[in-house]
Each structure stands twice: as C-alpha cells, then as structure tokens.
Amino acid sequence: MSEITILASVQQFLQRQHGHFIDGEQKASLNTQRFELINPATEQTISSISIGDKHDVEQAVQSAHHAFKQQWANISPYEKGVLLNKLADLVEQHAEELAQLETLNSGKMINISRHLEVAQSVVFLRYFAGWATKISGKTMQPSLPSMHGEKYTAFTLRQPVGVVAGIVPWNFSLMIGIWKIASALTTGCTIVLKPSEYTPLSLLRLAEIAIEAGIPKGVINVVTGLGETGQLLIASPLVKKVSFTGSVPTGIAIGKMAMDSDLTRVSLELGGKNAVAILADADIDQYLPSLLQSSLVHQGQVCAAPERFFVHQSRYDEFVAKCSAAMQQFKISSPLEEDAHFGPLSNASHFQKVKHYLDLARENQQILAGGEILEQHGFYMQPTLVRSTGMNDPIFCEEIFGPILAVMPFEHEDELIEKMNQGRFGLTASVWSNDLSKIMRMIPQLEVGTVWVNMHTFLDPSVPFGGAKASGIGREFSDAFIEDYTELKSVMMCY
Incomplete structure (x- = not known):
C-alpha cells in the first residue's frame, strides 16, 4: 500500500x-x-x-x-x-x-x-x-x-x-x-x-x-x-x-x-523496566497478540511497555518459538502506510542508544529473533527477542525504551516475585494467567505503580497512573x- x-x-x-x-x-x-x-x-x-x-x-x-x-x-x-x-x-x-x-x-x-x-x-x-x-x-x-x-x-x-x-x-x-x-x-x-x-x-x-x-x-x-x-x-x-x-x-x-x-x-x-509474568497455565496463543501489541506499540518507545518477560519453565520453549514466529510477520515500512505494523525509531540519538543494546546482544549470542538494522534511509530496526544471561544482564536490567524484548524462564512463584521486584524501577508490571488465587497473591507483592492482569500498557483517565521507587x-x-x-x-x- x-x-x-x-x-x-x-x-x-x-x-x-x-x-x-x-x-x-x-x-x-x-x-x-x-x-x-x-x-x-x-x-x-x-x-x-x-x-x-x-x-x-x-x-x-x-x-x-x-x-x-x-x-x-x-x-x-x-x-x-x-x-x-x-x-x-x-x-x-x-x-x-x-x-x-x-x-x-x-x-x-x-x-x-x-x-x-x-x-x-x-x-x-x-x-x-x-x-x-x-x-x-x-x-x-x-x-x-x-x-x-x-x-x-x-x-x-x-x-x-x-x-x-x-x-x-x-x-x-x-x-x-x-x-x-x-x-x-x-x-x-x-x-x-x-x-x-x-x-x-x-x-x-x-x-x-x-x-x-x-x-x-x-x-x-x-x-x-x-x-x-x-x-x-x-x-x-x-x-x-x-x-x-x-x-x-x-x-x-x-x-x-x-x-x-x-x-x-x-x-x-x-521510566521503567517493566516486567511480564507468564504463569504455567497461560494460554500463549490467546495472549501473544495482545502481548506483542503492548510491547511494540510505537516501536517499544512507551514508558509503560514491557521489556522483561518471565516465562514459566514449562512454557518457555513454546513462548520463544511462537513469539519469534509472530515477530517475523511484522511489516516494517513507512509510518505513513496504513497497513504497516512497525516503523522507525523517533530520532537518531535514540536509535544509536538502542543499537548499542542490539550490538551487545549480538556479541553475546543472545538474539533469538530479529536483531537486524535495516539498510535504508530512516531509523529502522527489526523488533527483537533476546534471551537473558541473568539478572545482571544490561539488556535485562537497563531501560532500553525500544523494540528489544528479553526473556527468562522461572520455576517457582516466590523466585518470580523476587526477580520482578529486582532493580531501581517500579512503574508497571503484568501477570498473565487464569489462576485467580495466584494472581491475587502476587498483586500486593509487586513493587510497582500499576499492575495489569492479562493486559499491559493500556491507560484510562479514571485510573491513577504513576511509578514507585525510581520510576x-x-x-x-x-x-x-x-x-x-x-x-x-x-x-x-x-x-
């Protein structure tokens, strides 16, 4: 078009x-x-x-x-x-x-x-x-x-x-x-x-x-x-x-x-380094379109958008495979095209910042999907999925504010809460599951200003918005x- x-x-x-x-x-x-x-x-x-x-x-x-x-x-x-x-x-x-x-x-x-x-x-x-x-x-x-x-x-x-x-x-x-x-x-x-x-x-x-x-x-x-x-x-x-x-x-x-x-x-x-928790019972096929929309809207340049994905060990390989396949379907083109899905980053300075993290992921062989800079006029890069090397991985703990999603497996909910709360940021988080009991126990333990359940990034004027900790x-x-x-x-x- x-x-x-x-x-x-x-x-x-x-x-x-x-x-x-x-x-x-x-x-x-x-x-x-x-x-x-x-x-x-x-x-x-x-x-x-x-x-x-x-x-x-x-x-x-x-x-x-x-x-x-x-x-x-x-x-x-x-x-x-x-x-x-x-x-x-x-x-x-x-x-x-x-x-x-x-x-x-x-x-x-x-x-x-x-x-x-x-x-x-x-x-x-x-x-x-x-x-x-x-x-x-x-x-x-x-x-x-x-x-x-x-x-x-x-x-x-x-x-x-x-x-x-x-x-x-x-x-x-x-x-x-x-x-x-x-x-x-x-x-x-x-x-x-x-x-x-x-x-x-x-x-x-x-x-x-x-x-x-x-x-x-x-x-x-x-x-x-x-x-x-x-x-x-x-x-x-x-x-x-x-x-x-x-x-x-x-x-x-x-x-x-x-x-x-x-x-x-x-x-x-x-800002934030917003976390997503995908529990063992999550319907990945149902949730993935909403997750990717929330993560990659405006090329991931949204303060509330998720960047850290904690996926239950039993669903990790499935999530990586399906997320990687979905990312490859994104049409990257001019933002003035009505049928395009993904456009450029907003300015040259920010493009170079995000490229730094892409280069780091490539050096450490972390890229699972995407990761390429488009050789054309404009500040274009592919949406990218990377595996985390640990909680101190810069890609996993520093705010990137761009289309790089980092994923890490977890086994137990207690470990999950501790990892989601680790770091200086506390803007938003989301939990994806139909297990209401687990969700309700997690919500008060998350050190953030907004918790979403089976959704992320959406704001409404009737709901207060702001951050905890350094956010x-x-x-x-x-x-x-x-x-x-x-x-x-x-x-x-x-x-």
Missing part, C-alpha cells in the same frame, strides 16, 4: 518559520539559533524551531502569570469545563492534521497517531473537563475548649498553585502535553509547555487551536528549545509547579532543581492529580 496523502494544511504548517507560542500568538525569538526537525522515516529535514533563551522563557512565564491572576481566575469552574470540551471538539475536527504532524515528526505509525494519540487526547480532555466543577474542600468541627461561650468551625479550600511548567517527552508529545494542560487548566492553573526538541510540532499547533476554542491568551504557552530552555523554565520564581515526563536521570536532575528553586512542587512520571513521584489521572496542582488551605473561625 502507498503512503497517505499529506494535507495541504500540514504542508503549510511545516513551511512556517516557527517561533514560540506566547500570549496567544507566535512569537519570534531574539535567539537566531534554530534546531532542525528530522523525519525519522526519511532522515530529511521537515522544519525547524527556535531555541528558547532566558528572554523567551520570561515572556512565556509572565504571560502565564498574568493570565492566571487576571483571566483564568475569573472564569467559573463550569466555564473552564466548557472550554476544555470545546478544545476537545476542535482536536476532533483537526484530528487528521494533528495525526499527520505527529507521524512526520515522531515516526509513529499513522494509525497509532490517529486512533491512540489523537483519539485518546480527546477522551482525556473530556474526562478532565468533568472534574472542573468537582474540586472541593471539607468542613470540620474543631474540639477547641469554649472559655466564654464562643464556638468554632473550620473548613478547607483547594486553590490552584499558579503557573505550571509542563516538560513533555518526544514519544507521545500531543497526548502527554494534553494530560498536563488538562490537569493544570481544570484546577485553575495556567501552563508553559516545553516540548521535546525532537517532536514539538503537534503542541505548537494545539496551542493555536486552543485560542480558537476560546481559551484566553496566556493560559497555554509553548516555548521550544533544548534542555537548557527547560532549566530556565524550572528556575523561574513565578513557576509554582513542575510536571515532568521522561527518563529517570533527567527526572532526578529536575527534582533537585525544583527543590533548589524554593521547594517548587514537582511530579515526575519516569516517579505523584500520580496522574483519576482525582489523584488534583492534589498535585492545588494548595490545601485551612480556615478556622471563632463566632
């Missing part, structure tokens, strides 16, 4: 001299340096962005601060929800445009961009819009002694913290950006987004669409640039909360910076996000 036709609106957007989006409009940077955006499927330059400097960041933060004090604060919770729903309507109307921008910029398969990235962004926007009118405090009756007949009552308020810095990764720029936008705006905050330098296009377009939806100028701002741009944003005294999604080392550095900046609030959704601080979605974006104020009255 041939590639889809690129929309005229997408072609026009790519040809722009992109600046930052500040106070409701595109703003050129005084910094003349630019960063080229590369299509990972072709290695061709498709556009470029400004590299934000101190002046750009100050402009964006001031705009967000003014909007927080003068505009967004004066809009009722109901109206906030209405505006978020209008934004969802417009995202649906511009769905194909946004999906094509994502695919051209990140290498995401076009059907994933359409049916996951854009479609789920709409679902999340509508979910958060519903919370706008439901943020509340509590009333309490203090037990203070009455000296002269006076009485006491108390209550709490949840008030927005102010300007939020949202730092967004390159793998799901639009959807993760919308998680941060919706969390901030629902609670009454305003936001300055700093997308990854590799994939900023969909968020720059979304900021324009937000103005069309009626969201006031300055409520959503986007500053593009490199890591230094994000550091300037975190250091601003007007930023009262930082929400970061990305790698563990960067998250730790951002957490330290936030603490040094007058204890700025911070939530960190970081993060705080939770997104459900009502858990409210605490991270609001300050709890206590009021006590004597009468």
